[in-house]
Amino acid sequence: xxxxxxxxIGYIIYDTISFITFAFMSFLxxxxxxxxxxxxxxxxxxxxxxxSRTLGxxxxxxxxxxxxISLDKMAEAxxxxxxxxxxxxxxxxxxxxxxxxxxxxxxxxxxxxxxFQDGDIVSVDCGSLYKxxxxxxxxxxxxxxxxxxxxxxxxxxxECLYLGIEQCTTANRIEDIGFAIQxxxxxxxxxxxxxxxxxxxxxxxxxxxxxxxYGRRGRGKRIQNGLTIAIEPMINMGTEKVITxxxxxxxxxxxxxxxxxxxxxxxxxxxxxxxxxxxxxxxEQLGK
Numbered sequence: 001x002x003x004x005x006x007x008x009i010g011y012i013i014y015d016t017i018s019f020i021t022f023a024f025m026s027f028l029x030x031x032x033x034x035x036x037x038x039x040x041x042x043x044x045x046x047x048x049x050x051x052s053r054t055l056g057x058x059x060x061x062x063x064x065x066x067x068x069i070s071l072d073k074m075a076e077a078x079x080x081x082x083x084x085x086x087x088x089x090x091x092x093x094x095x096x097x098x099x100x101x102x103x104x105x106x107x108x109x110x111x112x113x114x115x116f117q118d119g120d121i122v123s124v125d126c127g128s129l130y131k132x133x134x135x136x137x138x139x140x141x142x143x144x145x146x147x148x149x150x151x152x153x154x155x156x157x158x159e160c161l162y163l164g165i166e167q168c169t170t171a172n173r174i175e176d177i178g179f180a181i182q183x184x185x186x187x188x189x190x191x192x193x194x195x196x197x198x199x200x201x202x203x204x205x206x207x208x209x210x211x212x213x214y215g216r217r218g219r220g221k222r223i224q225n226g227l228t229i230a231i232e233p234m235i236n237m238g239t240e241k242v243i244t245x246x247x248x249x250x251x252x253x254x255x256x257x258x259x260x261x262x263x264x265x266x267x268x269x270x271x272x273x274x275x276x277x278x279x280x281x282x283x284e285q286l287g288k
Contacts (some may be wrong), residue, residue, distance in 0.1 A: 009088030015078040016091035033200060033208045035226030037283050040133065041267045041276070044202070044228055047223045048265040048277035050128040055139055056281025058098075062141040071124070079128050087127025087205060088135050094249075099125040106193060106234050106251045106259040107138075118144035121154065123261040127205060134205045137277040138263035150258055153237050156188045157260035157272045160233040164213070168231075168266050168273035172223050173214030178209055181233050182214040191240030193259075196251065198232045201265055225268050228276075232263035 015238050036044065058071045076097040079086050086097040101109035101123040102116070109123075116122060125138035140154055160181040167176040177198075185192045192214050198223035200207030209221055213233045236242075245252060252260050265276040 024234055025080065029225060033221065033224075033227065034202050034236075035224060036202060036228050036267065037226070040202070040267075041226075041269065043131050044133045044135065044265065044267065045276040047128050047130035047133050048137065049082050049135070050079060050130055051087075051126045051135040051137055052130070052278045052281050053082075054078050054126050055137075056285055057278075058124065059242045059282045061140070062122065062143060063116070064120075064144050065115045066251055067113045067115050067244055068098070068102075068109075068122075069113050070096045071100065071185070072096050072111040075231065079150045082128070082130070084128040084130040087136060087147050088125075091127075091205060097126070099123075099249075100160060100251070101248050101259075101261065102256050103126070104253045104256045106253060107196060108249045108251050116143045116168035117285045119146055119150075120144075120197065121146060121258055121260065123259075125263065126259070132203055133199055134203070134231070134275065135265060135267055136201060136205060136259050136263065138232060139279060139282055141202060141263060152188075152259060153190065154260045155270045156185060157233050157235040158189065158262050159237060160184050160213070161231060161262045161264060164233065165264065165266055165273050165275065166228070168223060168229070168268055170223055170225060170268065170271040174209050174211060174220030174223065176217055176223075177231060178212040179217045180213030184231070185213075186233045187265070191236040191238055191253075193234040193236060193240055193242055196234055198230050198263070201228050221269055225271065227266075227268040230263055230285060231266055233259045234259060251286050 069112045088094045120143040123140040127136040163180040164177045192205035198211030235257045236257040267274045
């Protein structure tokens with residue numbers, strides 16, 4: 001074979017190896033966990049607190065007769081008044097500031113003009129983008145008088161959230177979070193949604209790692225200082241199976257039974273979890 005041909009084959013092999021190496025490194029970069037500095041965590045706390053205050057603001061309007069669309073407009077105006085940007089609006093084509101899910105709607109419900117009714121439960125998920133970092137958390141509200149069995153679903157789901165947060169130490173792994181959530185939910189007879197998970201949080205709304213609400217103890221990536229994640233149990237009264245509606249956003253339980261959703265933003269600092277978001281503004285309005 002002529003030397004020139006050998007040389008060209010060498011170039012092709014070299015270029016191919018270089019391309020594969022670049023693609024592999026890009027994959028690792030895009031899928032690597034982005035650990036945050038103290039300064040970044042400080043900004044993320046403010047982004048989360050903007051969401052917390054937004055949820056507190058709408059709490060006084062969580063009663064029969066209020067329309068989801070009116071809450072959405074209120075939330076957008078407040079977030080912008082805080083020198084932040086609504087975190088969901090326009091992202092992935094999302095048409096709203098809030099995602100408002102009623103009763104059997106698990107998450108991603110789009111705001112409508114249908115008024116809340118007595119006995120509804122309403123998950124409100126909200127995000128903000130502040131100084132380049134996201135805040136993202138959620139709370140499920142009771143509208144008027146809610147059935148006792150539905151109240152229990154909300155209580156257990158919130159307990160699941162805090163049990164998961166307790167696992168966010170450098171002694172543990174990611175699936176320890178989901179294991180704690182799953183054990184408590186299933187011990188109470190509830191279904192743990194598999195198709196939707198918590199996630200890393202930072203300059204992107206969804207970063208690595210994924211944080212399932214189920215799992216095996218001692219499995220998954222080691223939790224390290226600087227980790228920032230959103231933990232968000234989505235717990236159903238019945239089956240864990242869910243269906244996406246025709247709007248391609250709203251996700252509902254497959255059996256039509258209620259679902260609850262609570263979410264906090266967490267940073268791991270000095271080996272322990274620090275909750276960046278808060279429900280205190282909501283509790284103040286509820287008189288708790």
